[in-house]
Amino acid sequence: MTAIRQTNEIADCVKRSLEKYFKDLDGEKPRSVYDMVIRNVERPLLEAILDHAEGNQTIAAEMLGINRNTLRKKMLMLKIKL
DSSP states (O other), rough: OOOOOOOOOHHHHHHHHHHHHHHHHHHHOOOOOHHHHHHHHHHHHHHHHHHHHTTTTTHHHHHHHHHHHHHHHHHHHTOOOO
16 A cells, blocks of 8 residues: 655645755755754744634634743744734
């Protein structure tokens, strides 16, 4: 039986972006890739979720699977205003 691979558009986008990043390094050694990816993904993620939740931080936190206080802390750190 052959396993069917389900594609995940977000994961595919991240993978393509990283492949381009490594190619653009042109032989240079990559550094702090995890921090770079999180830094570039977290803000648009939080903004999109907050927009979808119509600014309701409790709903947004539930959608993200994090505590509301954690969401508030991240919003302050990233200077996200409603």
